[in-house]
Amino acid sequence: DTEVTQTPKHLVMGMTNKKSLKCEQHMGHRAMYWYKQKAKKPPELMFVYSYEKLSINESVPSRFSPECPNSSLLNLHLHALQPEDSALYLCASSQSGVGQGEKLFFGSGTQLSVL
Amino acid sequence: AQTVTQSQPEMSVQEAETVTLSCTYDTSESNYYLFWYKQPPSRQMILVIRQEAYKQQNATENRFSVNFQKAAKSFSLKISDSQLGDTAMYFCAFMKPYQRQGAQKLVFGQGTRLTINP
Secondary structure, three states: OOOEEEOOOOOOOOOOOOOEEEEEEEEOOEEEEEEEOOOOOEEEEEEEEEEOOOEEEEOOOOOOOEEEEOOOOEEEEEEEOOHHHHHEEEEEEEEEOOOOOOOOOEEOOEEEEEE | EEEEEEEEEEEEEEEEOOOOEOOOOEEEOOOOOEEEEEEEEOOOOOOEEEEEEOOOOOOOOOOOEEEEEEOOOOOEEEEOOOOHHEEEEEEEEEEEEOOOOOOOEEEEOEEEEEEOOO
């Protein structure tokens, strides 16, 4: 199984809503990532978890709150988002996150629209 | 900071032709890693090929190969015998090795939209 599964595939939310994005992998990977991709732009790194600990936060606003309950699961909790946060949110995983050019495996993303 | 530049926003070729996508990067590191990812309409980012900077030999994966010129900081992707399924956005990406755990970061170029025509 080389899949990274993201749910939901599409999400529409209001600015006062609270929602969560979910990402799951069963490849035994110990590093997981959240990327944000605006239309016609490359992905931009948001967060990295390695061995269930947050190792990189790319100065992301606090209205985005990541969580890694175990090595297979990664959540992104959303609260009080702005319309400019509308984007494709991609989850990825890699073997350990040790930093030796590991291959990242990506999910198909959640397309988020904030009204 | 590392930067990755893809100078071809869009390309279009006929099926079965060979096409080359360009990528240049800027870094002061001597050791690093380079990748090509494709993003088809399904939106999933799929790894195409990976190159380690300290290896002289160019990486190949079936119909995909790279021309890695370290001195020129160039990393082009060649697709041979192109197929309709190769239609996608292609991103060149750079990663430098970090010393601490969990610090891997991919820096992407702006992408090249490749269309394979029947």
